[in-house]
Amino acid sequence: MSVANAKHTVLNPVVPYTGAIPGGLHTGEIVLVQGTVPPDADGFHIDLSCGCSTKPCSDVALRFNAHFEGTPRVTCNSLQGERWGREQTLHLLPYKQGAPFETIILVHEDVFKVAVNGSHLLEYKHRIPLDRVDTFSITGKVRVNAIGYIPNSAIYSESGDLSLPYKGSILKGLKPGQHITIKGQVSMYPHSFTVNLRNSRTENIALHLNPRIKSGMFIRNSHLGASWGHEERELPYFPFSAGEYFEILLLCQSHQFKLAVNGCHLLEFRHRVQDLSSIDQLEIMGDLELADVKLW
Numbered sequence: 001m002s003v004a005n006a007k008h009t010v011l012n013p014v015v016p017y018t019g020a021i022p023g024g025l026h027t028g029e030i031v032l033v034q035g036t037v038p039p040d041a042d043g044f045h046i047d048l049s050c051g052c053s054t055k056p057c058s059d060v061a062l063r064f065n066a067h068f069e070g071t072p073r074v075t076c077n078s079l080q081g082e083r084w085g086r087e088q089t090l091h092l093l094p095y096k097q098g099a100p101f102e103t104i105i106l107v108h109e110d111v112f113k114v115a116v117n118g119s120h121l122l123e124y125k126h127r128i129p130l131d132r133v134d135t136f137s138i139t140g141k142v143r144v145n146a147i148g149y150i151p152n153s154a155i156y157s158e159s160g161d162l163s164l165p166y167k168g169s170i171l172k173g174l175k176p177g178q179h180i181t182i183k184g185q186v187s188m189y190p191h192s193f194t195v196n197l198r199n200s201r202t203e204n205i206a207l208h209l210n211p212r213i214k215s216g217m218f219i220r221n222s223h224l225g226a227s228w229g230h231e232e233r234e235l236p237y238f239p240f241s242a243g244e245y246f247e248i249l250l251l252c253q254s255h256q257f258k259l260a261v262n263g264c265h266l267l268e269f270r271h272r273v274q275d276l277s278s279i280d281q282l283e284i285m286g287d288l289e290l291a292d293v294k295l296w
Contacts, residue, residue, distance in 0.1 A: 010147040015044075018052050018137040021149060025133045030150035031105040036143045039098040042069045044140025046103070048112075049079075050132040057082050058135070061128040062112050064105070066095050066140075078127040090122050106156060106169075118159045155180075155282060155295035165285035168293055169200070173277030174252050182248040182284065183292040186213060190242050193286025197257075199273075200281040206273040207257055211240050213287070222272040229272060239266060245291075252276065 008022045025031075025048065033046065045065040051058040060079035067073050072093035078085045094116040095101050106113040107130065111123045138144060158167045174197070182195065195209040205223040212219065220232040239261035240246060251258040257269045273279065284290060 007151045008149045011145070013138075013144055013147065015142055015144055016137065016139040017144065017147075018135065019147075021048075021134050021136050025107050025130050027107055027109045027130065028156070029107045030148075030156065031107070031136065032146070032148040032150060033103040033105075033138065033144065034101070034146045034148075036100045036145070037068075037095050037097050038141050038143060041097050041141035043067045044138065044142035046105075047135075047137045047139075048105070048133050049135045049137065050128065052135050052137070059128055059132070061126065061130075061133045062105075062124060064103075064114060064124075066093060068093070068095075068097060074122065076122065076124045080128065085127060088122075088124060092121075094119065094121060106158075108169075113158070115159055118161050118163060120158055155293065157293070162290040162293065164288075164290065165283065166290055166293065168282040168284075168295075170280045170282060170295060172280075174279040175276055176252055176254040178252045179296050180248075180250040180252075180282065181292070181294045181296075182250070182290070183246070184288045184290045185245050186240050186242055187287035187289070188243045190214070190287035193288045194284070195248070196281075196283040197279050198281050198283060199278050204273065204278075206271070206279045207269060209259075211238075213240055213242060218267075220267070220269050224272060232267075232269065235267065237266075239264070 010019060031048070043066055045063055047060050048062040049058045049060040057079060059081070063077050063079070065075045067075065071091065074090045074093060076088040102117055104115045106115070111125050113123050114121045136147065155168045155170050158169055190213040192210055192212040196205045197207040198205040203223065203226060208219070208221045208223060210219040216238040217233060218235050218238060222229045247262055249260040256271060258265065259267050259269070282293070
């Protein structure tokens with residue numbers, strides 16, 4: 001993930017580093033840390049805290065601690081009133097001594113989600129209100145190239161990048177008037193690709209889009225209550241070609257989705273799920289390369 005879209009960036013800070021988070025932390029924002037673990041590292045930790053006082057110690061909403069000594073592991077905890085809470089331990093260490101890393105902390109309404117090197121690692125439930133968190137610090141044997149604070153986005157990649165299969169969390173679910181744009185390029189020797197708008201906690205898919213490049217068919221459907229519904233296939237023309245760039249614009253209206261490709265209206269799909277706010281995940285997979293995904 002690039003720091004180019006960050007609202008604030010710190011480059012090559014001296015560790016230990018402590019600095020204010022401009023404007024504090026809010027739901028939907030991302031804290032991005034890029035750096036390298038030295039070959040002799042025994043560990044390092046990241047704190048998201050409520051100020052930077054040492055006497056008394058400021059409360060810490062999240063201490064994310066990577067341990068290399070003893071049993072390799074990651075631990076998370078919170079400090080309140082100068083007392084540490086119950087430690088959350090994951091007996092897995094995604095960092096390697098002597099190797100670069102990228103850590104992404106996704107700020108959710110009720111949890112922090114942490115991804116390392118493009119893979120989801122853990123969730124940590126908030127123990128301290130987010131509106132109190134205003135300070136970032138990193139300590140230990142680690143070299144930091146960049147710290148970035150990425151502003152609130154209506155959708156974010158759960159892996160932190162555009163690799164496939166892509167899963168994007170829609171923080172507050174869909175609502176009428178919102179648009180999703182998907183930009184990418186079809187593979188040189190494609191069969192098909194798939195775009196799903198779904199509920200992350202069930203198997204329900206509110207909208208299933210499946211362009212099949214070989215056959216020139218564009219399947220639309222839904223998968224509700226463990227069953228596929230009626231397929232819709234009618235199409236004025238097929239807009240995708242092998243190796244070609246495309247832009248999909250999907251508009252959510254109160255009663256239907258409207259879809260355009262490369263600036264031209266293509267189709268409508270009437271809602272089969274009435275609670276649009278339950279649609280909280282976008283999936284993209286298949287024979288394509290993603291360039292950009294946005295919800296606005």
